[in-house]
Amino acid sequence: MVSPFILMEGAPVRDRIYADLAPRIAAASAAGHVPTLATLVVGDDPASLSYVRGKVNAAEKLGIASIQEHLPSDAGEARIRHVIDEWNHADGIDGILVQLPLPSGYDTAGVQQTVRADKDVDGFHPANMGALALKGFSPMFVSCTPAGVMEMLAFYGIDPAGARAVVLGRSNIVGMPMALLLTKADATVTIAHSRTGSLPELCRQADILVVAIGKPRFVTASMVKEGAVVVDVGINRVDDRLVGDVAFDDVRSVAAALTPVPKGVGPLTVAMLMHNVVVAAERKAG
Numbered sequence: 247m248v249s250p251f252i253l254m255e256g257a258p259v260r261d262r263i264y265a266d267l268a269p270r271i272a273a274a275s276a277a278g279h280v281p282t283l284a285t286l287v288v289g290d291d292p293a294s295l296s297y298v299r300g301k302v303n304a305a306e307k308l309g310i311a312s313i314q315e316h317l318p319s320d321a322g323e324a325r326i327r328h329v330i331d332e333w334n335h336a337d338g339i340d341g342i343l344v345q346l347p348l349p350s351g352y353d354t355a356g357v358q359q360t361v362r363a364d365k366d367v368d369g370f371h372p373a374n375m376g377a378l379a380l381k382g383f384s385p386m387f388v389s390c391t392p393a394g395v396m397e398m399l400a401f402y403g404i405d406p407a408g409a410r411a412v413v414l415g416r417s418n419i420v421g422m423p424m425a426l427l428l429t430k431a432d433a434t435v436t437i438a439h440s441r442t443g444s445l446p447e448l449c450r451q452a453d454i455l456v457v458a459i460g461k462p463r464f465v466t467a468s469m470v471k472e473g474a475v476v477v478d479v480g481i482n483r484v485d486d487r488l489v490g491d492v493a494f495d496d497v498r499s500v501a502a503a504l505t506p507v508p509k510g511v512g513p514l515t516v517a518m519l520m521h522n523v524v525v526a527a528e529r530k531a532g
Contacts, residue, residue: 252402252503254477256394256513259401263517264308267524271309274527281527282311283341283367283519284333288326289319289349298345304516310523313339319349326352327360334362340526341367343519346419364529367522369393370418378426386529387522392424394514395456395477396431402503404454404475406433412449414438414465414491415458420479424456445469463493467500475503479511 305312333339342365363373369389377385411433415421425435449469458479480491490507
């Protein structure tokens, strides 16, 4: 599909998204409302705290206001829902983000449904996920990582229309919305997972292979069709190094285009979150 080899880094795509957002944020602020993101963290998971700092820093650099609430891991669902409910009714807050994963024992799906669909800038509310799945409906927001992957494909000139796509992973955060977005882009999509039979053979059929399975270096060159586009959404820590779900050096020998880890899809997750906050603010302003 693509020649010669393309290293699909996320930074150039992120920068283009931010360049588009900058005048829109300035216009909203000049009209009297600074786009505002409220972020809730429960517990002290180091990765979650790091991710939130990155999101808050990105918002501040763009001129998006940030409100943060950090609750202890034993705060209880009633306290979490109370915070979200206050934000749901706060006119000054455009988007609400509940950092995942929540500590063990919490009803994650129930908490996600507490966020108003029109402030669900993560794109996880059932109303938004359902609208993404249905013909003739448009979600208010799309899950940030899959939306970022679609931006990346477009930036690097990769058109999914007519392509055979395989999405390895079926999570609500990446796999399912990714498959739906590729379907809407006229790809023929197969969702594969840990219980899929003949997985290497299936992956080798893909013109576009999106990997989000959570297993370091799981996909090797023998699983990839020559000339395929491979998008690695995984991020794993191995021997104090961040690696993806794809064996990068091995797969690079056969792929036409490939994302690195880090510096691949990661920057686009944050960029699309910022995009969703700005869209929420613009909708509120009419």
